[in-house]
Amino acid sequence: MKVTGSVRVPGDKSISHRALMFAALGDGPSRITRILDSADVRSTAGVLRALGADMPELSADFVVTGHGLRGLRAPVRDLDCGNSGTTARLMAGVCAAQPFASRFVGDESLSKRPMGRVARPLSAMGASFELSTGERLPMVVHGTELEKVEWHNEKSSAQVKSAILLAGVCAGVEVVVREPTRSRDHTERMLAARGAEVWVNDDAVLLWPVQGLPALDVAVPGDPSSAAFFVALAALATEGTLTLPDVCLNPTRTGFFFALARMGVRIDVDDERTEGGETVGTLAVSPGELRSTEIAPAEVPSLIDELPMLACLATRAEGETVVRGAEELRVKESDRIAAVVGNLRALGADADELPDGFVVRGNRASLKGRVTTHGDHRLAMAFGVLGALPGNEIEVDDPACVDVSFPTFWRDLDGAVR
Numbered sequence: 307m308k309v310t311g312s313v314r315v316p317g318d319k320s321i322s323h324r325a326l327m328f329a330a331l332g333d334g335p336s337r338i339t340r341i342l343d344s345a346d347v348r349s350t351a352g353v354l355r356a357l358g359a360d361m362p363e364l365s366a367d368f369v370v371t372g373h374g375l376r377g378l379r380a381p382v383r384d385l386d387c388g389n390s391g392t393t394a395r396l397m398a399g400v401c402a403a404q405p406f407a408s409r410f411v412g413d414e415s416l417s418k419r420p421m422g423r424v425a426r427p428l429s430a431m432g433a434s435f436e437l438s439t440g441e442r443l444p445m446v447v448h449g450t451e452l453e454k455v456e457w458h459n460e461k462s463s464a465q466v467k468s469a470i471l472l473a474g475v476c477a478g479v480e481v482v483v484r485e486p487t488r489s490r491d492h493t494e495r496m497l498a499a500r501g502a503e504v505w506v507n508d509d510a511v512l513l514w515p516v517q518g519l520p521a522l523d524v525a526v527p528g529d530p531s532s533a534a535f536f537v538a539l540a541a542l543a544t545e546g547t548l549t550l551p552d553v554c555l556n557p558t559r560t561g562f563f564f565a566l567a568r569m570g571v572r573i574d575v576d577d578e579r580t581e582g583g584e585t586v587g588t589l590a591v592s593p594g595e596l597r598s599t600e601i602a603p604a605e606v607p608s609l610i611d612e613l614p615m616l617a618c619l620a621t622r623a624e625g626e627t628v629v630r631g632a633e634e635l636r637v638k639e640s641d642r643i644a645a646v647v648g649n650l651r652a653l654g655a656d657a658d659e660l661p662d663g664f665v666v667r668g669n670r671a672s673l674k675g676r677v678t679t680h681g682d683h684r685l686a687m688a689f690g691v692l693g694a695l696p697g698n699e700i701e702v703d704d705p706a707c708v709d710v711s712f713p714t715f716w717r718d719l720d721g722a723v724r
């Protein structure tokens with residue numbers, strides 16, 4: 307299989323959610339370009355709209371006029387977060403600081419995901435929560451005047467950290483969040499870009515009270531988690547080079563590229579620059595003889611969403627690939643440990659679950675069968691890449707579920723393969 311040409315991956319999902327929130331909470335008009343127009347980001351736009359924000363339809367270049375940190379209003383309907391954990395958890399932080407109650411709902415998958423992790427720190431700040439059985443959605447957040455907090459997060463989670471930071475921003479109080487390994491830091495960067503005083507070291511973030519957020523234009527860089535599927539495709543090819551322009555190369559997001567380099571894949575970075583507080587560059591990826599690797603727990607936050615793709619890639623690598631310290635995968639859009647290993651085995655690959663990760667033994671056998679995605683976009687795309695390889699015959703049960711993060715994925719995949 308030959309890969310060729312250039313794939314412009316859509317805007318980064320994490321930055322897109324945050325761009326809408328910061329614009330709605332800012333003072334005046336913010337122009338947003340290259341936002342990810344996908345179901346998840348539309349959920350954030352819809353939630354902000356239900357809270358009275360001036361939120362137009364998403365497009366490649368549009369303006370959101372913010373009405374400041376006190377500009378939101380009590381919602382007249384439920385806040386529907388769809389499939390998006392980032393929407394539910396970050397907006398819980400925003401709503402915890404509002405003088406009204408908000409009811410959060412989501413789809414079947416999101417309604418199985420834990421919300422206690424945000425309810426606990428936000429309750430420590432003074433908000434109160436009504437959670438459904440098992441600390442799930444539907445969830446009612448009773449906002450109030452919050453107090454400052456110093457919170458130690460036992461697991462690294464950018465969603466929890468960001469919920470606390472956003473609550474601190476909206477309440478104008480100081481917050482400190484500690485975590486074992488630094489999770490993605492887009493919220494901190496976007497706050498700093500807006501003049502907030504944020505101090506960061508390896509295991510803690512401190513935000514001083516802010517009085518307001520100036521409006522700021524945002525050009526959303528390409529999503530490294532979406533780029534990962536095409537980097538993997540190029541790695542698995544036998545000839546050619548694939549170019550991926552303008553990908554966000556924030557060091558808290560690039561673990562997958564480092565892991566692939568260890569596995570023998572050549573990834574060149576060109577045109578590296580800083581845009582809006584984020585490192586951005588063009589990736590050029592060529593095939594390599596793949597060898598296995600081990601992912602240590604400390605590496606996991608930097609490639610958490612790429613682990614389904616890594617597991618699929620490992621079926622083609624010489625030796626045993628082992629991932630540990632990734633128990634968080636069990637509470638993503640699906641139980642990604644059980645789902646990835648179950649599907650790989652059903653297709654004929656050699657893989658085993660670990661409580662906190664998986665083992666995959668590469669053997670290059672042809673893989674054949676039907677993949678059950680459980681509606682999980684990253685499973686659909688990871689197996690989609692594997693299915694593009696000659697000799698494999700893989701059917702994905704729900705190809706449309708890619709819409710939450712990468713609506714043009716199947717078309718781009720077709721275009722990249724010769």
Ligand code: S3P
Nearest residue numbers: 320392462463464465466610611
């Ligand atoms: C995200 C954080 C990560 C990631 C998710 C997006 C974010 O979740 O898996 O896809 O935008 O903050 P956790 O913070 O729960 O690890």
